[in-house]
Amino acid sequence: MLPPLSADEPAFEGQVPFDDRGLAYGDGVFETVLLRAGKPVLWDYHMARLRQGCQRLGINVPCPASLEATWQGAPTATLEVLKIILTRGTGGRGYAQPDTVVPRLLSRRTPFQPSAERWRSGVTVRLCDLRLSRQPRLAGIKHLNRLENVLARQEWNDAGIAEGLLVDSDDVVVEATSMNVFWQQAGEVFTPLTDQCGVAGTLSAALVDQGAVKQATLRLSQLPAVEQCWVANSVQGMWPVNTLLAADGSVLKRWPACEGDSLQRLAHQLLGYAPESY
Missing domain, CATH: 3.30.470.10 (Aminotransferase class 4, branched-chain amino acid transferase, N-terminal domain)
Known part of the structure; x- marks a missing residue:
């Protein structure tokens, strides 16, 4: 394990120099x-x-x-x-x-103010053309090079699309551009592994520790068959996905509304978003 910085070592900087x-x-x-x-x-x-x-x-x-x-x-x-x-x-x-x-x-x-309307009504997401590259040595961590996510987010400018889903070079569903992905199958809820690429979410980790979510692999071809889908992170909370679009804008899947579902309630309890707030 790497040692921590000593308490008296100057760790804070107000400006970033050119050679940082x-x-x-x-x-x-x-x-x-x-x-x-x-x-x-x-x-x-x-x-x-x-x-x-x-x-x-x-x-x-x-x-x-x-x-x-x-x-x-x-x-x-x-x-x-x-x-x-x-x-x-x-x-x-x-x-x-x-x-x-x-x-x-x-x-x-x-x-900050979260989007309570997206908690209630759900969101539309689209599949991104960009494919995440696999690099296990960087998988899971939140490193500063987010160019893949930046390029993926440039693929649309429609305000009605809340997020973009990213798959890797093997067509495995990994994450959204700035959120994690969850899906329900046979009554159980899963989230993708991040051992090859993607960011391991903190809310995801807490839900796994609560026993509410398991980690599994979801291939792109399997996505339209899942029973329900969500995107979430530790700031915005959990948004139910009601519509999945292809990159060309065609509808691939619609899911029924699931306002106030048990997964969202638990996620928001962990974040302190009380039901009466939305």
Whole structure:
């Protein structure tokens, strides 16, 4: 295990210099955390994923006090989103890591309001043309190079489409552009494995730990046959999918409304979204 930074080592930086390796190469990790009344939701899950990302990339993990300082202080709103970015730090020219490098920790808090209408009415999603590449050494972690997701999100500009579903080079369903995917089959709920590519979601991990969700493989050809589908993350909550579109806009599948289903209720309970809020 990589050692944490010492408590007195300067981990915070207000600006990113030109030779920061996160800026130049995507050499780092990030977390996006829901703050409720100034307190982080699913913090332990976010920190576990951040530590795993640091270990994979060989970046020292900031000390707990430095990470906790990113959310401490008076809240600006009842709900906020905290974004934490950790880069390897200043690295000079070339890909080789310098002998001495100090990780750079940045954070920002912004007010947030979820889309309760999408909780109630569900959403339309489309299949993306882009295929995720498989790279097990990066699979599951939330590293800074999100170009595949950026390109996938450029595929549509219709405000009526809430998300895009991504499959990998083997036509296995992996995730949405910024959310995880869940589906029901034979009365059980599943979410994709992220051992080859994709981001392992914190809400997904919590639902698996609750015994409400299992991990499994879903191929693209099997998707229209599933009984129900959702997309979710630890900030937006869980959106039922009511319509699945092909990349050309044709309808591949419609699912019945499932407002207030047990999976959504549990997910929102974990995030603190009470039923009366929507």
